[in-house]
Amino acid sequence: MSATQDFSEVSKDLVVSMEYELRVDGELIDSADANDLLEFIQGHGHIIPGLEREIEGMKIDESKEVFVKAVDAYGEYDPEEIIELPKTEFPEDFPFEPGTEVVMENEEGEEMSAFIEEVTLDSVTLNFNHPLAGKDLNFKVTIRGLRAATPEELEHDHVHLDESDCCGDDCCGGDCCK
Ligand code: ZN
Numbered sequence: 001m002s003a004t005q006d007f008s009e010v011s012k013d014l015v016v017s018m019e020y021e022l023r024v025d026g027e028l029i030d031s032a033d034a035n036d037l038l039e040f041i042q043g044h045g046h047i048i049p050g051l052e053r054e055i056e057g058m059k060i061d062e063s064k065e066v067f068v069k070a071v072d073a074y075g076e077y078d079p080e081e082i083i084e085l086p087k088t089e090f091p092e093d094f095p096f097e098p099g100t101e102v103v104m105e106n107e108e109g110e111e112m113s114a115f116i117e118e119v120t121l122d123s124v125t126l127n128f129n130h131p132l133a134g135k136d137l138n139f140k141v142t143i144r145g146l147r148a149a150t151p152e153e154l155e156h157d158h159v160h161l162d163e164s165d166c167c168g169d170d171c172c173g174g175d176c177c178k
Helices: 047-057 151-156
Strands: 014-024 026-034 038-041 062-068 082-086 102-103 110-119 123-129 137-148
Touching: 047 062, 047 137
Parallel strands: none
Antiparallel strands: 014 026, 014 038, 014 137, 062 137, 082 123, 102 110, 110 123
């Protein structure tokens, strides 16, 4: 970070505090208001790419409507991400309920979340598409705060809320989180 870094507009490595409303097909599906601002480090892929690109350069208290096509948000809907598996591949305590979100592990041991689409007598159909895949997103955002990320925040790649609750719900297990 250089001494000349400008904190008056959104740019890389700044912690952005933002109000937002997210509408899909005209319906409000997510929001953060003044009492519960969304905070993230700009330029690190913490928010969807299409939104991150559009807020670059915005000033404090500036508002903007941002339309993000599905491809720049949660991706296109992929029919090949719907997979039917025999029930025998699941543990007995598996929640065999359509609509339930489950976390599965792939062959590389990576966790992937899916929604149960259908359950029959002997099979389970899982949908690995994000619930917002294929959806165009309409955001209304207002920038409420900008500050430099600390070296520790940059190292952990997330915002520390304050001294007593540095990692919030998203604990990185670092020193700050003890
Ligand atoms: Zn941390």
